[in-house]
Amino acid sequence: MTVKLVDIAKHVGLSVSTVSRVVNGKDRVSAKTRQRVLDAIKELNYQPNAIARSLRSRSSMTIGIVVPDLSNNFFTLLTKGAGMIAKQDDYLVMLCNSEYDEQMEQEFVRLLMQKQVDGMILATVCKDPDYFRELINMDIPVVFVDNLPKVDANYDFVTIDNSKSSYVLTKHLLDLGYKDVAILTGSLHETSAVERLTGWKRAMEQYGIPVNEDFVGIGDFRLESGYALMNSMLELERRPKALLASNNFMAYGAIKAALQKGLRVPDDLYVVCFDAVDHTGLIDIKIPSMVQPAEKIGEIAATTIIKKIHGKDYRVYDNVILEPVFNTAGLLQNVPKVSG
Secondary structure, three states: OOOOHHHHHHHHOOOHHHHHHHHOOOOOOOHHHHHHHHHHHHHHOOOOOHHHHHHHHOOOOEEEEEEOOOOOHHHHHHHHHHHHHHHHOOOEEEEEEOOOOHHHHHHHHHHHHHOOOOEEEEOOOOOOHHHHHHHHOOOOOEEEEOOOOOOOOOOEEEEEOHHHHHHHHHHHHHHOOOOOEEEEEOOOOOHHHHHHHHHHHHHHHHOOOOOOHHHEEEOOOOHHHHHHHHHHHOOOOOOOOEEEEOOHHHHHHHHHHHHHOOOOOOOOOEEEEEOOOOOOOOOOOOOOEEEOOHHHHHHHHHHHHHHHHHHOOOOOOOEEEEOOEEEHHHOOOOOOOOOO
């Protein structure tokens, strides 16, 4: 049988309103009375109706998170960081995985709004400006992470300096003497993909190396995309000798393609990328990598939302750009400089 507030009130001989104040954490209840009610709640195993409470308070104490790929460790760690902050303020996290599908993302956003989430963290894969304007103008705080909307409007976001990070990785390859340097990146409607391509081009131009469009692979951020793009590049008469992959999955796909062609990594194809971290020490191929502070990104995004929930000032926007860390532990020792 479902236990209601009236049952608790009868059990302790108090009014329903007094019991309700205790359940909802309100003042004007003595310590002795509060303890009597709490003891009765435990004894009768009372479970508050979260839906009814959210309708009354217009707060579900929930933060929604939509990411495109939970199999990617970056999004897993980002969610972990956001969840830690949410828990500290007694918020729950409702997590959705859009699988890089624009329609699925929008359906999840609608679902979260129906569930009356108090705020939303969104790693979007959409490209519709009207959709973004609708999100930005919602009456809950929305913080964008990873990919940012291409729209002429102010909004909250947490990201890294993608262009600078890509430039540093490319410069590492060029300083080793590589000239035939390829890049694999995601869809160019995603700002992270565009900025990483921009950083690669800036380094190549700075070193006086003409951009070879055959060495520019545009796909998505999945392993299969990296594999297919590198397979095509390895069929070229003059193939790339080094590669910047815009995330770890594209790097893994490219390495798989290279190994199947009988190439050695890094001897025949030197690979650098974003977010390739091996904590086990079991992987033979070490990949120099620019590591995003994923947990920190999630923490800042959740902190921004909770601050705005309490402050209700949604029109003052937080724009946070973090510095990634160049994973020198992934650098191969005694790598010889090459001539091309």
